[in-house]
Amino acid sequence: MSPPSHPLAGGVAVVTGAASGFGLEACRIAAGLGMKLVMADVQLDALEAAARALGALGAAVLPWHLDVADGAAVEALGAETIRRFGPPNLVFNNAGVGAGGLVWESSVRDWQWVLGVNLMGVVHGVRVFTPLMLEAERRDRAYRGHIVNTASMAGLVNMPNMGVYSVSKHAVVALSETLYQDLALVSERVHAHLLCPFFVPTGIHRSERNRPADLAAAEPTRSQRTGQAMNDKAVGSGKVSAAQVAQFVFDAVAEGRFYIYSHPKALRSVQTRLEDLVAPRNPSDPFAERPEVGAQLRAALRGG
Numbered sequence: 001m002s003p004p005s006h007p008l009a010g011g012v013a014v015v016t017g018a019a020s021g022f023g024l025e026a027c028r029i030a031a032g033l034g035m036k037l038v039m040a041d042v043q044l045d046a047l048e049a050a051a052r053a054l055g056a057l058g059a060a061v062l063p064w065h066l067d068v069a070d071g072a073a074v075e076a077l078g079a080e081t082i083r084r085f086g087p088p089n090l091v092f093n094n095a096g097v098g099a100g101g102l103v104w105e106s107s108v109r110d111w112q113w114v115l116g117v118n119l120m121g122v123v124h125g126v127r128v129f130t131p132l133m134l135e136a137e138r139r140d141r142a143y144r145g146h147i148v149n150t151a152s153m154a155g156l157v158n159m160p161n162m163g164v165y166s167v168s169k170h171a172v173v174a175l176s177e178t179l180y181q182d183l184a185l186v187s188e189r190v191h192a193h194l195l196c197p198f199f200v201p202t203g204i205h206r207s208e209r210n211r212p213a214d215l216a217a218a219e220p221t222r223s224q225r226t227g228q229a230m231n232d233k234a235v236g237s238g239k240v241s242a243a244q245v246a247q248f249v250f251d252a253v254a255e256g257r258f259y260i261y262s263h264p265k266a267l268r269s270v271q272t273r274l275e276d277l278v279a280p281r282n283p284s285d286p287f288a289e290r291p292e293v294g295a296q297l298r299a300a301l302r303g304g
Helices: 021-032 044-056 071-084 108-139 163-186 204-210 222-236 242-255 264-278 291-302
Strands: 012-016 036-041 061-065 090-093 145-150 190-196 259-261
Touching (some): 021 036, 021 044, 021 090, 021 242, 036 044, 036 071, 061 071, 108 190, 145 163, 145 242, 190 242, 242 259, 259 264
Parallel strands (some): 012 036, 012 090, 190 259
């Protein structure tokens, strides 16, 4: 648990994807810091249970059923946050969904769903809450604000058979880095941060359960089934917990760090990609260190 002297102590936190995974663990830490909680999630039953549990511990909680892809709904969340608790000190744009498969096999509905949540959900969080935080800074010299956007290590490299997800997360990285620079032009006390987790046991590999009915998926292709199976295995075997990653977020806010990684050793792949870009050379084999995984994927996709 963060120490009481944490700069977010006693403030207001807005967290999307708050009913499970990183979001729920972040809410638990925030509650321990005496923060008022705005918990938003698309899964209503899990949200209500999480809000009750934290409320029973004494936290002031506003649960909000939210599809982050709906810009008007995020605007309503911003207005209610101000009405109930005042301007947020932490906005954790964390809601996300997973998807796999060969990039040309992602349907229009796949793209709409994944980009709607993973990218536009963050876009809406930034465009709605940043002006509220800047206004709070203008009115109160003691105010401090932090926006944390959840991307992924998939936003820093390009692994095969997960193209639609990687595209969404690369866009979040670009958005967040630009937000950091834009805020530096106009603000001294509102800051941006970027979370890039690797494989961590959360509910993201079961994202399909929350897919809107109007964006129903077609029967999964071989590559999508393969991607789901490999992702299930990788996420389920992760050794770093969601609670640890949430603590990394609060530590980074306290230290003023932009980049937040759950698995720093995974940055070797990022370095290789950057070297490919600068050399320039063709993209390196992503399975160079684990050729058996590449062989398994190729065999599964070719039916061998």
